[in-house]
Amino acid sequence: MNLPEILRYFDNYQKSGPGRYKASCPMPNHRDSDPSVSITQDVATGNILLHCWGCNTRAPQLVQALGLQLS
Numbered sequence: 001m002n003l004p005e006i007l008r009y010f011d012n013y014q015k016s017g018p019g020r021y022k023a024s025c026p027m028p029n030h031r032d033s034d035p036s037v038s039i040t041q042d043v044a045t046g047n048i049l050l051h052c053w054g055c056n057t058r059a060p061q062l063v064q065a066l067g068l069q070l071s
Helices: 003-007 059-065
Strands: 014-017 020-023 037-041 048-052
Touching: 003 020, 003 037, 048 059
Parallel strands: none
Antiparallel strands: 014 020, 020 037, 037 048
16 A cells, blocks of 8 residues: 555545645544644655554554554
């Protein structure tokens, strides 16, 4: 999966810099009024990097909350 594909799974995503986006957190216990999930793609590996700075949730839990699986 690439960056444009994963962005479709997030609400309220917006560009926050070159190759960087932020979006609302999909975690059910986090009411995210100000988008706090950072979304980037590692240039060297192609890996999608996710982290919610509001509730400190890491990629595996965010991917699961989106109904996806890590690969």
